[in-house]
Amino acid sequence: MISIYNKNIEEIIFSLLKETDKEKIREIVEEIHPVDFLEFLENYEEEFYNIVEKLPDDYIVELINEAEIEDKLDIINKISEDRKNNVIPDISSDELVDMLEEADEEQKQDIFEYLDEEDKDEIKELLEYPSDTAGGIMATEFLTVKEDMTMDETIAYLRKMAPDYQTPYYVYVVDDDNILKGVVQLRQILTCNSDTKIKDEMITSVISVDVNTDQEEVAVLFEKYGFASMPVVDEKNNEILGIITFDDIMNVITEEHTEDMYHMAGLDTEEELTGDILTSVKSRSMWLTINLFTAMLASSVVGFFEGTISQIVALATFMPIVAGMGGNAATQTLTIMIRGIAMGELNYENEKDVLKKELCVAIMDGLIIGVLIGVITYIRVRNIAFGVIISCALLFNILVSAIGGFFVPITLKKFNIDPAVASSVFVTTMTDMAGFGCFLGLATIFMKYLT
Template sequence: MSDRQQFREKTAELIQEALSNNRNEVAVDVFVELHPGDQVEVFSILSENERAGLISSLDISATADLFNHQEDSETLEAAEGLSIERLADVLDEMEPDEAADLLGDLPKEQASKALQEMEDTEDVLPLLNYPDETAGGRMTTAFIFMHRAATAEQAIENLREISPDNEAPYYIFVTDQNKELVGVVGLRELVVASKDTKIDSIMASEVIFVKADTDQEDVAQVMQQYDLSALPVVDEQHQLVGIITHDDILDVLTEEATEDIYRLANVGDSELEPESDIIEQLKGRLPWLYLNSLTALFASWVISNFESLIASIAVLAVFQSVVAGQGGNAGSQSVAIIVRSLALGKISPKRIWRILTRQLLVGLLQGISVGLVVGIGVFLWKGNAFLGLVLGLALVGNMIVAAIAGTAIPLGLKAIGQDPALASSVLVTAATDSLGFLIFLGLATYFMENLL
């Protein structure tokens, strides 16, 4: 790992030096020799100016190659600096799915001008109609298909004609006269078959496919569960319109995991990075902090009802946060387990009651375990058994609240068609904070005589 990273950083320095000496041709020579996977990383190390300098000296096909592999946001930034003519040439050379993604990301005017300038829009246009995060938005139209009556020899001949750096994987999809998907043949079966074997006699006719409007997360689940390296995509008429390849799915899984991690931590924009533009960071983070302020102030209002109690027994203020905080922690645990299990398709609607009761039991046992230890600890510290009792009981109560809220809220969000990762943290914390304070201070009121 570090070897490769060092190599990339060294190479980036070399390119930076060449660019700063206006020796762009040297920079280009070094850059084009790299594997696309390294190009992407080296390009990321360069500054915005250096990127523009390098791109201006790369030829069309090298630029297209870079854009094919580069992350969407960096491709967009580099593409916005190109002239319409050059942009159109690059788009013509790009893989159709990547070109469609870029066209979708570009400002409307630039995209439509570039489309007009492009020579070959046949592969790209159909892709523009699908939302980004669906099977249609992820698929490529560059796949290999043959009519079911073709022979093995014809199929191999067909392969010879297709450019070797085609993204299409080692499968040939088989269609009937209506272009409806009827089967799939692996290249290996094709190779070991005799020449005049008809394709439909060696194809697998039970093909797993998805519809173009399937959500990308579901697509990833299908490919993962069935161990597929390529998944055909069909339209409403069951006609084959594209394929999704294994490398697209790696990107989907990574994106979806980032989105969930960010949402669980109240970060609204899953493209944020540590060095992202400050305005972008504030846009993605601040609204959630404001929302949390509201719930925190609601919890403050709960406490304010006990102000005179606290004035006479100030030690309550010392421990009230332990109850709220531990409820919050236990709630986060439940939310993480439920959200992740939902994302991985591991929760069947039939089991929801069993899940709720089991989580409730875990919450009760956690409450007793933590409540006992913390209650006794505080009794030993402060010498007041009733303080320990109130704290311990409140911890039991709030852990139960945490278990119910931490389980029911994400499940409920999912049931009404919302992303369970999105607002679960805020809502669960609101519950464990407010009810935590209420339970603790309520119990303290009950035992007031013994606490004074």
């Protein structure tokens, strides 16, 4: 493959428009990775149709498999009817499912017209699985062999069948009822003696996922074991239904991380960088409205100490510091906790140890920041009591942020609420109320030392 940094892809692709020799066109496109080709096409919509029409059918299939969902449909819509007949049946099942989930009824019917009855039934069955489960992201093009086959027989079979299937790094061993019995690595097949039987080399303790497993849990297993693919089975009888490949799970990881980031900021996951203004306003305004009411709760605490503030105006100068430091500390704890929950690292066995760690960190950070702000405050207002009060308030607020950052996401998770969606609202309100309450409360108690 060529690199976009050492060769001008734009010139190469435009040369396709002048080329008529099909073999020459194939030679040209084989030197360009489909991802690079797609990046080029994004900037040349006017030439899109003419360029794609020049491409070999199998390369168009590669483009569709690599493209974003909306781009997959765009490519399908722009190729001729004759090309669709050759291209659509060769698109991998998991990519077809993704396309059909986003397509309107007319597009769905158009795509189904080019599939034979067997493929239609298979795709319809896949569409019944929720899109965020193992069944929703698996592909059904996978290689299986029987345990009594020899290595020579297996190699001959792979030569014949592998081009039509997903990545053949692992070959799954099944019985006559398609029950998963084991797995053999491609390396073993190539290096073992030709008359060695599959059953003598296969691994029988196969790590697989149930078809209804959430995609986040699947991602955790891929990260844990580092597999290139993983079989998806029916948990009742261990029948292999499909496989999930590493490239699919990378998309899931990106999707889940993006979703968590958006949720923590109170954004709709559908919002795009260059999207519609009204859509963005709609998705953000609801979250901002919720934040408005929680902010009013915090302000009510401040209002309770209005008399103290009116007598010691300097308190108003330092209040944002107390609230801001508590919010920042809470964000740190929440980030660790939400990631731990999402990746399956936090469990019942280690909850106490994690809580102890977060409390220790909070106390140490609180002491460091508390002493620092105390010194700065003394330098500014020349009052030791003022410095001690704000130091204690910051230490207390950072401790509250750790407690809230630990318990809030765990509690939400137990109620089947996504911790990334609601945690920040609750914890920020907690830290603001605790910080203002402690700071202004201490100032009220020790007012005679501040004036």
